[in-house]
Amino acid sequence: MSFSGEIKEELSTLVPAAHHCRLAETAAILLFCGKIILTETDSCCVKIQTENLPVARKYFTLLRKTFNMRAEVSVRKSREIRYYSIVIRCDKDARRLLAGTHLMNPDGHIDGDIRQIHNSLLKQNCCRRSFIRGAFLAAGSVSDPEKSYHFEIVCSTQEKAEELQSLLTAYEIDAKIVMRKKHYVVYVKEGSQIVELLGLTGAHVSLMQLENIRIVKEMRNSVNRKVNCETANLNKTVSAAVRQVEDIRYIQRTIGFQELNEGLAEMAVLRLEHPEASLKELGDLLTPPVGKSGVNHRLRKLSLIAEKLREGKEE
Template structure:
């Protein structure tokens, strides 16, 4: 199974003890999978359709536990070769239909219809109910990339108002989700690793959270080590290039003027640099008869470079 399937299976096994949380989860599952249809007697019945077995099981269990009803379950495939199956959860008893619709506030006591494109705000006003709401939404319409490949979690819905509800519910847990339109869908998404971890924690996917976090930590450590190695490599290259230029300048002085015109301090550091081309400035400073600091060595080598440049300039002027 994919990482996303593992997450859905994990949260599908959770059971909300509070009826208010069960209502929140059922309401969002219905918003994403449910329809009101009419039978041959022209009576309303509820049909919830999904391709996800976990969602089908959760829908059935919620209806069974909350209303003590046993919905009809049908499984259909388009053809014998089709791997995917469609699961239909149907409630046909008129009294049960009314009870369910009133419980999830799609039908008022005065028989006026609510908004089928969103979940009634009263249902998700509590923090615990927001968790159940997000859990149900992800179970039906969510996906998350395997952390080995990248960081991306999303819930794709067709309703603008439901997408906004999801975004606002996430923000209550300090999760900064974004919304983007993709064809007919409003996609609520998170791309930051730490925020995905927070979301998995909110919906109670603790096993998946640990797996995600372990991968994320390993990747971050690997990236840190790579950055350190790259930095060290860059520093070494810089040191080698600088030393090569210093040696080139010193040899130029030696060939064109000699060391006799140099002060004792410059002559000593010039000879040491030629003798120990791979040594650091700090190491060169310690080799002197009178040891000096790294900055002191650097100062002397810069003087030698200036002298070499002066000689080069003199030669150019003579050739004019």
């Protein structure tokens, strides 16, 4: 099961105790995957369709617990995908559902399109969280956090997208909107903010799973950065040692070590005998021992001597 599927499975079992929260969640599901079907006789039915069984199960439960309403359930398979449809065919029940979720026009008129949520359903914090949960169940998804961080909810209109964005912004979630084909997608890319979103919806098990993945990834990245840094430093050390050995051998071939003072000659011999040694290790081999800065100073003087010898040869 995908990570999105696991989240929806978890959220499908979370049914709010408060009636007003159930109304908000039901309204969100209808708003984001619902459809009003009007007949020639002006009667209506309300339908939702989803590929996700837990979502269908959750909506069915909300209808029963909130409205004491039964619905017709059907399953259709197309190209290995199952589509679950839940339909309220009774005109009276359909109108009661739309009125209860404030998705009917104030004058009682039904125009066949569920356009926006009524603010009266979002007055309390618990109801706003229930609405976000319903919106995610109906039209949301989260990418595999092992690969990337991406949370999105697909909206059929710009109006719905902007309302949802505004709702998320109130929780300091930096949600953005992008148009994809004919839909408007509200998305969040920051891992920590996706964690916040999961907390808002009540998906605490999935939240902990995501947090664990984030911690492991951050530790892995930290180790990689440290290894890369140490590798870079090691490469610099090796390159410097190779250049030093080349310079010392050039001095040995041209004028010999007898032309060097005792300290430089001793350092030249040690570097040739221990080409892989660090500055500290070279300093410890000297008698008396010399610090890293002292060793570096002598090696730089040897390199300058080699450079002058090369310049003199070219002239």
